[in-house]
């Protein structure tokens with residue numbers, strides 16, 4: 001069971017930069033920051049909801065709102081782009097029935113774009129929950145998705 005985000009937030013109440021640490025801890029537990037957790041953070045850190053929301057959305061590595069259990073990121077930097085990342089994107093969108101930035105209705109998959117993930121020797125590259133997959137082809141997508149139980 002996921003830990004209660006109210007408890008997580010409370011644990012950082014008196015720490016400097018506590019709200020950012022709290023958001024990180026929530027994201028580690030949930031894979032994203034539930035919108036209600038932002039309201040809780042506003043209360044605990046004695047700021048307006050708009051301010052707490054501003055902190056949560058300022059940092060690109062913090063993600064507010066529901067995300068899937070499997071976060072699939074496609075590298076869109078030049079080497080991957082040239083190697084055919086667009087076809088991989090099209091195959092993922094088609095097979096999952098969602099667009100980039102969206103989450104499947106069953107909460108299983110989220111699609112996101114990313115910058116170079118340092119695996120340029122095996123372009124195009126995708127990551128699934130941070131694990132890299134190299135030399136990905138549109139035809140190979142079904143097999144990769146099948147590994148995500």
Ligand code: FES
Pocket residue numbers: 075076077078079080115116117118119120123124125
């Ligand atoms: S450019 Fe895609 S991994 Fe480096």
